[in-house]
Amino acid sequence: MTEGPATTPRSGRSAATRAVLFLLAALALAGSVTAAVRIGTADVGWTDLARVLGTRLGLDVEPLPPLVDSLIWDLRLPRVLMAALVGASLAVCGTVLQAVTRNALADPYLLGVSSGASTGAVAVIVLGVGASALGVTGGALAGALLSFGLLLALLRRTGLDSARIVLTGVVVGQLFTALTSLVLMASADADTTRAVTHWLLGSMAPARWNTVVVCAIVTPLGLLAAWLRSNALDGLAFGTDTAASLGIGVRRTRMLLLVVTATLTAVAVATVGAIGFVGLIVPHGVRFLVGPPHRVLLPYAALAGAVFLVWTDALARIAFAPREVPVGVLTALLGVPLFLLVLRKRGEL
Incomplete structure (x- = not known):
């Protein structure tokens, strides 16, 4: 692989x-969320849908039967909103990582995060160490930071070469995948193993309002933190020397991001479990449409990632109904050919 900036110089729009x-993307997201609730x-x-929302807003509408009301309000709506938030998060992560690592193939899944x-x-779920929503999130954060710390430690002497990043990320990802399997085999019973294995493939089914609220707080804050470093991301996309010449604190900015x-x-x-390829394919499509400046790219990537995962999850619900396909399986099926297309376009396949 050849090393180079994650973005291709373009005049943009x-x-x-x-x-x-942006207006069309926002309308597409609103329409997608509304339509996906019905699917x-x-x-x-x-x-x-209108009656459920009217009831919650205190309007003078006839309430739906409790079963239908619960289906829409407690299951469908949180699920669709969670898909939008997770899609936005992963797209933003991919956009940031592609600039920070100068690797057009970087995303949280490929780098082992x-x-x-x-x-x-x-580990938190199976071992029962603070197995609450907050405890599971804390365990996931510790694991994500540990895996990325290991990745950086392994790359410390060789540098952030494009090929080494991907190869080392694959190795780190396989290591933690093996550790996950080991934890399951050593400590979990058959029912827990089956449930966790299905969850690991990525599914919006566990989404509830409490987890939606957590994501609704974290996702905009993460997007804002990255957006405020847009100029730094532009510099980092063209190398540490370029970023340093622009007065950017490379080490501190990189670690923050x-x-x-x-x-x-x-x-x-x-x-919702591990969902791959969203952070890989969405930034490339958006970058083609709006150009490489991250001040513009990040908000568009968030909207596009949200729309993409909302419809992927809707497809997962109906493709083999009444059985549900894990959404991570569909993102992989869609992402692999697009991943190969990116490689081919870059002359690496």
């Missing part, structure tokens, strides 16, 4: 074009 694209094995009409977060979360991406990944994994 005009401000007016970008504003129109599933049980039919939900537009009137049903998702595997580390999975190990931490599974890595902690932000590890936190976003950990919260996503703790809630």
Whole structure:
């Protein structure tokens, strides 16, 4: 692989074009969330959705039967909102990591961060050490930071060469995947193993309002933290020397951004399991549409990632109904050919 900036120099779009694209993306997200709530094995009409929302807002509408109301409010709506938040988080993580590592193939899954977060979360669940939503998130964060710390330690002498980053990330990911399997085999019973294995493939089914609230707090804060370092990301995308010449504190900025991406990944994994390829394919598509400047790229990537995962999860619910496909399986099926396309476009395949 050849080393180079994660972004390709482009003139980008005009401000007016970008504003129109942003408005269209926001409308697409709102429409996607609304439409996806209706999709599933049980039919939900537009009137049903309006009545549920009207009831929660205290409007004078006739309430739905409790079973239908619970289906929409307690299951469908949290699930769709969680898909949007996780998709936004992973897309932002991929965008940041591709700039920080100068590697167009970087995302939390390929660099082993998702595997580390999975190990931490599974250890908390199986061993019962603070097995609450907060405890699982804390375990996932510890695992994500540990895996990324190990990755950086292994790259300390060889540098952030493009090929070494991916290869070392794969090794780290396999290590933590093996540790996860070891924890399951050593400590979990058959039912727990089956449930955790299904969760590790990525599923929005566990989403509830309490976990949605956590993600709704963490995701915008992570996006804001990355967006405020947009100029630094632009510099880092073209190398540490370029960034340093612009007066950017390379080491401090890089570590801050890595902690932000590890936190976003950990919260996503703790809630819905490991979902790959969203952080890889979405930034490339958005970068093609709006250009490489991260001040513009990051918000668009968040919106596009949200829309992408909302519809992928909707497809997961109905593709083999009444059985549900883990959404991580579908993102992999969609992501692998696009991953190969990126490699081919870069002349590395």
